[in-house]
Amino acid sequence: MIKKILLGLVLLVLAIGAYAYYTVMVAPVVPENGGEQIVVTVPTGSSYEQVMDTLAANGIRPNRLFFDPIAERMAFKREDMRAGRYRLQPGLSTVDLIRELRTAKRQTADVVLNVEREFPNVAAKAARFLEPDSLAFVTLMQDEDYLKSIGYTKETLQTLFLPNTYELYWNSTPQEFMERMIKEHDRFWTPDRTAKAKVQGLTPAEAYTLASIVQSESLAKSEQPRIAGLYLNRLKRGIALQSDPTAVFANRVFGIKRVLFKHIELDHPYNTYVYPGLPPGPIAMPTLSAIEAVLNPEDHDYIYMCAVGDNSGLHNFAKNAAGHARNKAIYVANLKRRGLR
Incomplete structure (x- = not known):
């Protein structure tokens, strides 16, 4: 009788051990999720219980009866949890999950x-x-x-x-x-780019600022070097830039369709209708193409530009006031043709 009881106890212990082994080492605790990784974010300063809540919110609910002691033994259960963003493979076991979270791989x-x-x-x-x-x-x-x-x-x-x-x-x-x-x-800002800026009489920061104006004037890469050359001509001749985008920036009226006299008359350091030279800083983050346009401008004598007005986003350029007046007439005529004026 005693032997049968002992045998029963041994078998029970073995069964419990086998179940524990299967639960900890084999049974998946990370859902299959259609074969996709599950991204778990552990914010800085999270506690162990907060991590467990985060896992549960992502559908990962290990058996805490086994998970907690294993986590403690593997030095995962502690006060200073490792922050990070973890990409967990589907089907991970309890031990594999703890290993992943413990390694603190910085995603x-x-x-x-x-x-x-x-x-x-x-x-x-x-x-x-x-x-x-x-x-x-x-x-x-x-x-x-x-x-x-x-x-x-x-x-x-x-x-x-x-x-x-x-x-x-x-x-x-x-x-x-x-x-x-x-x-x-x-x-x-390699030595070559810095040298090119210097040739134009600009520091890298000033080249960036001018590029932000060029970028705001036109998204067409093809005419950005020409626009850059125009503004550089104005700077070198001491002519105010008179850039509409700087007036827009100064007035904080982004998205307006037309710049009015009240906008260009605003006394503001970024308004290049009022203050000569470059504004104190950029009016936007320019594209790299706009920066390159300033560093490699088109060589010409243009000092005026006017939108074509045909919805192309392009501009006509002029060397003098008479040419600019003709371009403005083209602009107005195109607006009328489109029913916008």
């Missing part, structure tokens, strides 16, 4: 900057892809001591950023983001 994110108007827009875009919120980015970007330490002001900070796609760690801090932007800026 990357692609931060896409695409002609953002001002640095708060850059901050908002970075926050879409990275862990810190936009306020954290803006706060750093407005910190005058920090800006001074990296050689910028609030007006010139936008010249740091270039449109591109940047791979960064998901939990990169605002400081790390800025360090990456500085690195990319310095990489772009």
Whole structure:
């Protein structure tokens, strides 16, 4: 009788052990999810229980009777949970899941900057892809001591950023983001590009600022070098730029269809109808083609430009006031033809 009881106990222990082994080492706890990875985000400062809640919210609900002691034994259950974004393969077992979460692999994110108007827009875009919120980015970007330490002001900070796609760690801090932007800026402004800017009488920041005006005037890459040459002619001759996009920026009336006298008369440092030379900083993030247009401008004598008015987005150019008057007449005639005037 005793032998039968002992045998029964042994079999029970073996059964429990087999079940435990299967539950921990074999049974999948990460759902199949149609074969797709499950992305789990663990914010900085998360507790163990918060991580478990996050897993549950993503459909991952391991048996806590086995998971918790294994997590503790594998040094995963602790106060300072590793933050990160984890891409979990479907079908992972309890042990495999803990190994994945414990390794703290820093997942990357692609931060896409695409002609953002001002640095708060850059901050908002970075926050879409990275862990810190936009306020954290803006706060750093407005910190005058920090800006001074990296050689910028609030007006010139936008010249740091270039449109591109940047791979960064998901939990990169605002400081790390800025360090990456500085690195990319310095990489772009090679000695050759810096020398080309100098030939035009510009610093890299000034070339960027002028490029932002060129970009705002025309999206057509084909005429950007001509527009750049026109504004450089005006700068060299001491003629006010009189750029409509700068008046739009000064008035903060983005999206208007026509610039009126009240817009160009506004006393504002960014309004190039009122103040000669370049504005204190860029009015947008220019495309790389616009920057290259400023560095490699078309050589001509044009100092006037006027939209064609035929919905092409292109411009006619003139060397004098008489030619400009003719181009304005063409513009008006095209608007009338289209029923817009």
